[in-house]
Every structure is written in C-alpha cells, then in structure tokens.
Amino acid sequence: xxxxxxxxxxxxxxxxxxxxxxxxxxxxxxxxxxxxxxxxxxxxxxxxxxxxxxxxxxxxxxxxxxxxxxxxxxxxxxxxxxxxxxxxxxxxxxxxxxxxxxxxxxxxxxxxxxxxxxxxxxxxxxxxxxxxxxxxxxxxxxxxxxxxxxxxxxxxxxxxxxxxxxxxxxxxxxxxxxxxxxxxxxxxxxxxxxxxxxxxxxxxxxxxxxxxxxxxxxxxxxxxxxxxxxxxxxxxxxxxxxxxxxxxxxxxxxxxxxxxxxxxxxxxxxxxxxxxxxxxxxxxxxxxxxxxxxxxxxxxxxxxxxxxxxxxxxxxxxxxxxxxxxxxxxxxxxxxxxxxxxxxxxxxxxxxxxxxxxxxxxxxxxxxxxxxxxxxxxxxxxxxxxxxxxxxxxxxxxxxxxxxxxxxx
Amino acid sequence: xxxxxxxxxxxxxxxxxxxxxxxxxxxxxxxxxxxxxxxxxxxxxxxxxxxxxxxxxxxxxxxxxxxxxxxxxxxxxxxxxxxxxxxxxxxxxxxxxxxxxxxxxxxxxxxxxxxxxxxxxxxxxxxxxxxxxxxxxxxxxxxxxxxxxxxxxxxxxxxxxxxxxxxxxxxxxxxxxxxxxxxxxxxxxxxxxxxxxxxxxxxxxxxxxxxxxxxxxxxxxxxxxxxxxxxxxxxxxxxxxxxxxxxxxxxxxxxxxxxxxxxxxxxxxxxxxxxxxxxxxxxxxxxxxxxxxxxxxxxxxxxxxxxxxxxxxxxxxxxxxxxxxxxxxxxxxxxxxxxxxxxxxxxxxxxxxxxxxxxxxxxxxxxxxxxxxxxxxxxxxxxxxxxxxxxxxxxxxxxxxxxxxxxxx
Numbered sequence: 001x002x003x004x005x006x007x008x009x010x011x012x013x014x015x016x017x018x019x020x021x022x023x024x025x026x027x028x029x030x031x032x033x034x035x036x037x038x039x040x041x042x043x044x045x046x047x048x049x050x051x052x053x054x055x056x057x058x059x060x061x062x063x064x065x066x067x068x069x070x071x072x073x074x075x076x077x078x079x080x081x082x083x084x085x086x087x088x089x090x091x092x093x094x095x096x097x098x099x100x101x102x103x104x105x106x107x108x109x110x111x112x113x114x115x116x117x118x119x120x121x122x123x124x125x126x127x128x129x130x131x132x133x134x135x136x137x138x139x140x141x142x143x144x145x146x147x148x149x150x151x152x153x154x155x156x157x158x159x160x161x162x163x164x165x166x167x168x169x170x171x172x173x174x175x176x177x178x179x180x181x182x183x184x185x186x187x188x189x190x191x192x193x194x195x196x197x198x199x200x201x202x203x204x205x206x207x208x209x210x211x212x213x214x215x216x217x218x219x220x221x222x223x224x225x226x227x228x229x230x231x232x233x234x235x236x237x238x239x240x241x242x243x244x245x246x247x248x249x250x251x252x253x254x255x256x257x258x259x260x261x262x263x264x265x266x267x268x269x270x271x272x273x274x275x276x277x278x279x280x281x282x283x284x285x286x287x288x289x290x291x292x293x294x295x296x297x298x299x300x301x302x303x304x305x306x307x308x309x310x311x312x313x314x315x316x317x318x319x320x321x322x323x324x325x326x327x328x329x330x331x332x333x334x335x336x337x338x339x340x341x342x343x344x345x346x347x348x349x350x351x352x353x354x355x356x357x358x359x360x361x362x363x364x365x366x367x368x369x370x371x372x373x374x375x376x377x378x379x380x381x382x383x384x385x386x387x388x389x390x391x392x393x394x395x396x397x398x399x400x401x402x403x404x405x406x407x408x409x
Numbered sequence: 410x411x412x413x414x415x416x417x418x419x420x421x422x423x424x425x426x427x428x429x430x431x432x433x434x435x436x437x438x439x440x441x442x443x444x445x446x447x448x449x450x451x452x453x454x455x456x457x458x459x460x461x462x463x464x465x466x467x468x469x470x471x472x473x474x475x476x477x478x479x480x481x482x483x484x485x486x487x488x489x490x491x492x493x494x495x496x497x498x499x500x501x502x503x504x505x506x507x508x509x510x511x512x513x514x515x516x517x518x519x520x521x522x523x524x525x526x527x528x529x530x531x532x533x534x535x536x537x538x539x540x541x542x543x544x545x546x547x548x549x550x551x552x553x554x555x556x557x558x559x560x561x562x563x564x565x566x567x568x569x570x571x572x573x574x575x576x577x578x579x580x581x582x583x584x585x586x587x588x589x590x591x592x593x594x595x596x597x598x599x600x601x602x603x604x605x606x607x608x609x610x611x612x613x614x615x616x617x618x619x620x621x622x623x624x625x626x627x628x629x630x631x632x633x634x635x636x637x638x639x640x641x642x643x644x645x646x647x648x649x650x651x652x653x654x655x656x657x658x659x660x661x662x663x664x665x666x667x668x669x670x671x672x673x674x675x676x677x678x679x680x681x682x683x684x685x686x687x688x689x690x691x692x693x694x695x696x697x698x699x700x701x702x703x704x705x706x707x708x709x710x711x712x713x714x715x716x717x718x719x720x721x722x723x724x725x726x727x728x729x730x731x732x733x734x735x736x737x738x739x740x741x742x743x744x745x746x747x748x749x750x751x752x753x754x755x756x757x758x759x760x761x762x763x764x765x766x767x768x769x770x771x772x773x774x775x776x777x778x779x780x781x782x783x784x785x786x787x788x789x790x791x792x793x794x795x796x797x798x799x800x801x802x803x804x805x806x807x808x809x810x811x812x813x814x815x816x817x818x
Contacts, residue, residue: 125558125559128597131538152526152557153534154530207620211593218623222630223705223709226705234710235724238734242735245702245735246738252695253695253739253742260687263686281665281668282662285668286658286662289635293635293654297643311414311415314415397690
C-alpha cells in the first residue's frame with residue numbers, strides 16, 4: 001500500500017502505522033520508498049524503529065539511516081548482536097554474507113534426539129524457516145545437519161550423530177549470492193549453513209532471503225538494460241527521476257552523435273540519391289533488434305553457466321549462421337521492396353548486402369560484448385543494449401552508405 | 410552439464426546417465442533441451458523414464474512426450490494417481506494448479522500430537538518441503554495447519570485443534586501463479602495449502618516450485634521483450650533459432666518500413682538540407698531510449714500492483730515532467746551541437762524543439778502502451794519495446810522533418 005501511494009497520501013498512511021511495526025516495514029519496502037519514509041521520521045522514531053530489528057535486518061537498512069541513529073542503536077546492542085551487525089555489514093552486496101541471518105538452532109552430535117527435543121521445547125518457538133538444525137562440535141565447527149522431518153520420524157533414543165546428514169550444502173560468506181541462489185534452486189533448499197573457512201558455523205541462508213534476492217536481481221537487470229540506476233519510486237519527484245535516468249541518456253546521446261557523424265561523412269551520396277536517407281534506418285534498426293536477441297540469449301546462458309570455453313567457437317558459428325539466414329531472407333525481401341519503390345536494381349542489391357553484413361556484425365557483437373564483460377568480471381547485462389545498438393547503428397549506416405557510395409553514386 | 414554441451418557431446422553424456430534417473434532429469438532441464446533429449450530416446454526408454462515420476466512431474470513434461478508414451482504410462486498408473494494427473498493437466502500454465510504437487514501430509518484435528526508423531530514415525534521419510542501438516546476433517550475440508558516447528562515444541566498430550574493455526578494462506582488452483590509467488594514472497598512461506606472452492610484440500614504449493622516459476626517468468630519476460638518466443642537451447646540448430654526469432658524481426662521490419670516511408674515523404678526537404686539526414690536518427694534514438702525507460706518502470710510497477718486507477722493522472726503528469734526536463738536539457742545541448750556543426754541557428758532551434766516533443770511523445774506512449782495492454786488482460790511487457798520504438802521512430806522522424814520543412818526549407 002505504501003509503495004502504491006503518492007507522497008502525501010503515503011506519509012498520511014505512514015503516520016497511522018503503529019510505531020512498533022515501523023522497523024519491520026522499513027526492511028520490507030523498496031529502497032526508494034524507504035528513503036521517502038525515513039526523511040519523514042525524526043531520529044528518536046528512527047532509533048525506536050531500528051531497535052526492533054535483528055542484526056541482519058539492521059544491516060540491510062543501515063546505509064539509508066543517518067549515522068547518528070546507527071551509532072545510538074549500535075551502542076544499545078548487546079555485544080553478541082553488535083558483533084553480528086559488524087559481520088553482516090562487512091560483506092559486500094551480492095554475497096552470501098550480506099543475505100544471511102543468525103537465527104539458526106545448533107545442537108551437539110553426542111546427545112540423544114530425546115535431549116534435542118527437550119531443548120527445542122524449552123524454546124517457545126523455533127525461528128522461521130527452521131527446516132533443519134545444525135550439528136556443531138565444541139568449536140562451533142559444522143559436523144552435519146539434522147532435518148526436522150528426520151528428527152520427527154526417528155527413534156528418540158538414537159544419538160544425533162546416527163541420524164544427522166554429514167554431507168549437506170555449505171556456503172561461505174564470500175560466495176556470490178547468484179551461485180547460492182542457483183544451489184537453492186537446484187537442490188530445492190529451505191535453508192543452508194554458512195560457514196567460515198575454518199568450518200565454524202556463523203549463520204544460515206534461508207529461502208525467503210533467496211526469493212527476495214532473485215526478485216530484486218531480476219528487476220535490477222531489467223532496469224539496468226534501459227539504464228535506470230535503481231528501482232524508482234513510482235511517485236518520485238521529477239528531479240529524482242531525472243537523476244535516476246540521465247546517465248544512460250547521456251551515453252546514448254554520445255553514441256547517437258557518433259552515428260550521426262557517420263551519416264554526415266556520406267552527405268554527398270545522400271544528396272545524389274536521397275532514397276538512401278529513407279532506407280538507412282531500416283538496415284540499422286533490424287541489426288539492433290537482432291543483436292539484442294543474440295545478447296539476451298547469451299546473457300541468460302552465461303548466468304546459468306551454460307557457456308564453456310571449449311564451445312565458444314561453435315556458438316559464434318551458430319549465431320553467424322542464423323545471421324546469414326536472416327540476412328538472406330530479410331535482405332532479399334527488403335531489396336525487392338526497395339527496388340519496387342525506387343525502381344533501382346543496384347539499390348535493391350546494396351540494401352540486401354548491407355542488411356546481411358549488418359546482421360552478421362550484430363551477431364558477432366551480440367556474442368562478443370557480453371562475453372568480454374563477463375571475462376572482466378562485470379555484469380554482462382549492464383548496458384548491453386546500448387552497446388549493441390551503438391555498434392549496429394554506426395556500423396549499419398557505415399556499411400549501407402559505404403556500399404551505396406561504392407556502387408551507386 | 411547437459412544444457413552446456415553441444416548436441417553430439419550432450420547425447421553422448423545422456424547415454425551415460427543411469428536409466429533410473431532419466432525421468433528426474435527430463436523434468437529439470439529446460440524445454441528446448443528436453444526436446445533434444447526426448448528425440449534421442451525410443452518409446453520403451455521414455456515409458457520407463459515417465460513411470461518413475463509423480464503425477465505433477467509427469468504433467469510438467471506431458472506436452473513434450475509422444476501421445477503413445479503418455480497413453481501407455483497413464484494406463485499403468487493406479488487410479489488415484491491417474492486422477493491427480495488429470496487434475497494437474499486440467500489447469501492452464503500460469504495457474505497455481507499447474508504448479509502444485511500432491512505430497513502433503515494431512516491429519517485430523519481431534520487426535521493428540523502424540524498420535525500425530527506416531528503416525529509420522531510410521532512414514533519412513535516426510536515429503537520434501539514439509540514445514541507444516543494440513544489439518545482436515547472427514548470430508549477433507551481444510552481446518553488449519555500444524556507447523557512442524559510447533560509440533561516439536563508443544564506438549565504431546567494436547568489435541569491438534571489446540572495447537573494448529575486456524576488461519577493460514579490458502580490458494581485456489583485457479584489463482585494466478587504470479588499472485589501466489591507474491592504471497593510466498595510477502596509472507597515468507599515454505600508451503601501453502603491448495604483448496605477447492607468447497608474448502609476441500611487437493612494439494613499444496615511449495616517454495617521450490619515458486620522459485621522455479623519466478624526464475625522462468627523473469628527469463629521469459631526478458632526474452633519476450635526482444636521477441637524470442639522461448640528460452641532457446643544455446644546449441645540449437647540454425648533453423649530452430651531462426652524459427653524462434655523470426656516473428657519479431659518481421660514485426661520490426663514492418664515498423665522500420667513505416668518509419669522509412671515517413672522519411673520518404675520529406676525527401677525534398679532532405680535534398681535541400683542534407684544535415685537533416687544526419688541529425689534525424691539522434692531525435693528518434695533518444696526518444697526510443699527514454700520511452701523504454703518509462704515503459705520498463707511502468708511494467709514493473711504494474712507487476713507489483715503499485716499503480717492504482719485514482720493516481721494515473723499523477724503518474725502521467727510526472728512522466729511528462731521528466732520528459733520536459735530531459736527535453737530542455739538534452740534538446741538545448743543537441744541544438745547547440747547542431748548549430749556548432751552546421752552554423753544554422755534555426756536548425757539548432759528545430760532540433761531542440763523536436764527533441765522535446767519526441768521525448769513527451771515517448772513518455773505518453775511509455776505509460777499508455779503497458780497500461781492499455783494490462784487493461785485488456787495482456788502481458789504488459791510483451792512486445793513493449795518494439796511498440797515504443799515504432800512510435801518514437803516514426804513520430805520522431807515526422808516531428809523533426811515536419812518542423813524542419815515548416816521553418817527551414
């Protein structure tokens with residue numbers, strides 16, 4: 001509801017929310033909306049809200065809180081929680097450490113299931129998403145896991161070590177969140193242990209955090225493609241929106257300007273055969289579209305780990321094959337149309353040839369750009385669309401007008 | 410591994426997979442790869458593989474199996490499973506019914522937790538993702554849920570009715586999978602009951618199915634935007650790839666052709682002032698980019714239910730405001746550049762004005778197209794990028810060349 005309301009109505013509703021739920025809600029809303037809510041609160045309210053949060057939740061919103069508020073909340077935290085907050089804040093975004101929580105239940109391997117059950121009963125409630133207990137030794141080193149479903153169906157007189165699963169998915173806090181999400185998807189996990197290099201259990205990752213991550217990641221990559229820096233508050237001010245969007249438009253301006261200069265170099269040819277001006281955007285546009293198809297497919301395959309070094313050449317060969325087929329089919333069609341409109345056979349031929357060549361350029365760049373970005377450890381999706389379009393626009397104009405200048409004027 | 414290998418290597422690996430895992434793997438791989446694996450199996454192997462699957466899994470791959478294989482497998486199924494398969498197949502893709510499974514554990518409310526525990530112990534293993542038991546009456550009507558975490562910490566002499574949660578998320582098989590995924594995300598669910606209108610429990614939805622759905626949905630929407638009909642096998646044949654991609658390129662061809670005719674109508678102006686040919690792609694290109702930013706934001710807000718009817722006008726006003734600001738900033742800049750290159754003040758002015766008007770067209774269409782599509786019950790993302798680009802290309806050429814014809818030639 002808060003996200004779907006314009007600023008005034010949003011703040012009116014926010015005032016009606018019970019203070020003890022403020023913290024929880026700040027964690028749930030999107031970053032842009034969180035900022036608008038935090039701006040409307042004084043530091044006393046913020047401290048009260050932050051104090052209701054667990055260390056891992058606090059870490060999620062810490063970047064948006066004023067430093068004074070953070071300092072006050074940290075001071076009030078018990079030593080253990082403070083240590084956890086420090087740990088959670090120390091891992092960069094996009095790692096398992098930034099997503100994990102600390103609410104796991106740990107047991108020893110040399111006790112009976114009976115004792116474990118008694119221990120659990122003394123807790124009023126188990127933490128959310130407790131599908132398994134973690135079995136640790138005296139040094140907190142993870143020895144295995146004990147799924148609740150297994151605990152319930154087993155003989156209570158058995159020792160934990162007899163019933164636990166010694167092998168299970170373990171994550172390191174430095175692992176990429178993307179890889180952890182793939183593991184959750186592949187092995188259908190509800191929770192997984194997070195262990196330090198020494199094997200010491202430090203927390204757990206749960207499927208709800210993974211679902212949130214997948215959703216945000218997918219939104220972020222869609223936004224990144226068109227050059228939005230962050231998920232924008234639907235009712236952001238005009239100035240905030242402008243700030244969120246300008247960078248990409250500026251890049252686009254530069255690439256469009258380069259394409260314009262390519263055309264400028266062929267002005268003489270255009271004056272002699274003005275049909276070129278009308279036909280050139282077709283060559284460029286279809287190249288861009290086809291290049292974007294190739295890139296989208298490659299980005300997805302890279303994310304799923306489906307592209308391995310030995311098979312790159314097969315991939316490029318296939319994409320070039322598709323481009324050639326597309327070029328022959330659409331190029332011939334467009335060549336015929338150009339001939340029908342302008343009655344110039346050579347123009348039709350140039351159109352068909354330019355189209356084919358630009359589609360092959362689009363295919364090569366569509367594979368090369370995301371592969372190169374991922375090789376250098378960058379997000380292959382980011383800006384892929386502008387880069388492809390820049391190549392196919394400038395390239396398409398150059399190929400078409402260049403061929404026309406050679407053969408027609 | 411299978412997905413990341415070219416056809417020959419893939420089939421060589423597939424031959425090495427133990428036959429009893431064939432079914433499981435066919436369920437997990439993507440549709441495109443599944444087709445390539447199924448083609449390589451004879452019907453005896455397919456029947457053997459299909460017979461290892463649960464009804465809900467069988468329903469997932471049924472569309473890809475030859476009818477003869479399905480018939481044989483269905484005949485071999487026990488009556489209860491056959492009924493489940495029929496139920497699973499009867500719900501269309503994108504509904505809860507198509508995602509649910511039938512492996513829930515149900516108990517009565519008038520028994521003690523002790524009795525429930527004994528009942529569970531008689532099962533060797535609980536189904537995956539059993540975080541809660543479903544409490545039903547004699548008619549299988551859902552009365553509540555009993556989380557395992559609650560069962561473990563409660564006094565075993567209590568009756569189920571005293572411990573169960575009477576209120577919990579219930580889904581109907583006709584519910585949209587998208588809404589169910591939002592509920593899983595919002596309420597951090599691991600499983601949820603699926604009930605018929607009468608209240609009778611028929612199955613459950615688990616978080617692993619939801620995660621798979623979210624992933625596929627997000628991939629599908631990215632693919633749809635650039636006009637790929639389905640997730641393509643990375644090593645598909647050239648002909649298969651062509652078939653997957655041609656439809657969108659054909660649409661693009663038509664829109665590019667229309668834009669070309671718009672330019673054709675102004676050929677006289679271009680001959681008189683050839684700079685127009687070089688500058689016009691800038692106006693069109695930046696409009697397209699900006700329109701795509703608006704659409705991406707609106708599509709996302711629609712998916713999250715953040716756009717309500719009373720606030721549409723605010724939204725349009727905001728987008729027009731951003732467009733105006735962008736137009737003034739970038740229009741002025743481009744006008745100055747045009748002036749610097751061509752020494753023509755009026756050309757600079759026309760450039761700035763055309764840019765601003767095309768950005769405002771982009772903003773209006775960027776809001777209108779996804780809203781209209783969603784009003785008519787269609788996917789707002791599908792084809793949004795081509796439609797926007799068509800408007801801003803043809804519109805941009807028309808505005809710029811029209812203004813130039815009025816004021817410059």
